[in-house]
Amino acid sequence: MKIRQLHREDDRVLATIIRHELEHYQLNLPGTAYFDPELDHLSEFYRYPGRGYFVVVDANDQVVGGAGFGEYVPKRKIAELQKVYISQAAQGHGWSYPLIKKVEQAAREAGYEYIALESHHRLAAALHVYHKLGYHSMPASLTTSDAHNLMDCFMIKPLTETGDFPLKI
Numbered sequence: 235m236k237i238r239q240l241h242r243e244d245d246r247v248l249a250t251i252i253r254h255e256l257e258h259y260q261l262n263l264p265g266t267a268y269f270d271p272e273l274d275h276l277s278e279f280y281r282y283p284g285r286g287y288f289v290v291v292d293a294n295d296q297v298v299g300g301a302g303f304g305e306y307v308p309k310r311k312i313a314e315l316q317k318v319y320i321s322q323a324a325q326g327h328g329w330s331y332p333l334i335k336k337v338e339q340a341a342r343e344a345g346y347e348y349i350a351l352e353s354h355h356r357l358a359a360a361l362h363v364y365h366k367l368g369y370h371s372m373p374a375s376l377t378t379s380d381a382h383n384l385m386d387c388f389m390i391k392p393l394t395e396t397g398d399f400p401l402k403i
Contacts, residue, residue: 235329237336240287240300242277247297248289249274252319259356265384266354267317276302276317284308286340290320290329298324301333303341306350307376312390313346318360330363342393349393350376352385364389 240248256268263269272279280287280302287302299320306314315337320330341349352375353360369389376388 235293235327235332236291236295237288237333238291240277240280240289240302244289244297244300245275245277248276248300248319251297251299251321252317254321255319258322259354261354261356261384263384276300280304284313284344286337286344287317288333288336288340290324290333292324299329299333301330301337303337303344303346303349311345311347312376313341313344313349313393315341315349315351318351325359330360331367334363334367338391338393347392347394348390350388350390353387353389354385355387357387361387361389367391 252273253262253268256262256266261268267273276287279285285302285304287300289297289300292298301318302316303313304316306312315334318330318334320333338349350372351364351369353364355361369391372388372390374388375385376390
């Protein structure tokens with residue numbers, strides 16, 4: 235397993251993985267990442283400052299998953315953990331842990347002090363990973379965006395030891 239930055243050539247396979255995983259959990263619905271306009275061109279979306287995306291590649295150098303970060307509440311230095319997906323064939327190897335840690339490190343280096351996420355209760359394995367990595371549940375989203383309005387699990391984690399926690403918004 236290797237983690238590297240997303241390349242343009244990865245866009246198609248990554249979009250396929252994300253859509254397949256959402257279909258598997260019957261979340262191929264409006265209000266999820268399934269219909270995000272940037273999904274087919276993630277390398278373009280994540281090339282801007284304050285964003286980043288990394289992929290996991292297997293021993294054959296095939297992309298088997300990815301995760302990224304972007305702006306969430308910039309005034310409060312809060313990034314969002316975004317589009318964390320590992321293909322069905324590659325699940326169960328623990329690859330999401332180092333992948334998410336790499337994203338957190340990059341978000342910290344980009345100047346963020348917290349990282350939040352929006353997920354769904356059907357994604358129980360992902361929620362388990364987030365809890366193990368130190369994410370804390372929040373009662374609601376920190377934004378009013380309707381882009382992912384089907385998400386019903388919200389979590390946050392401080393990226394620095396000096397950050398106030400729990401975060402008061």
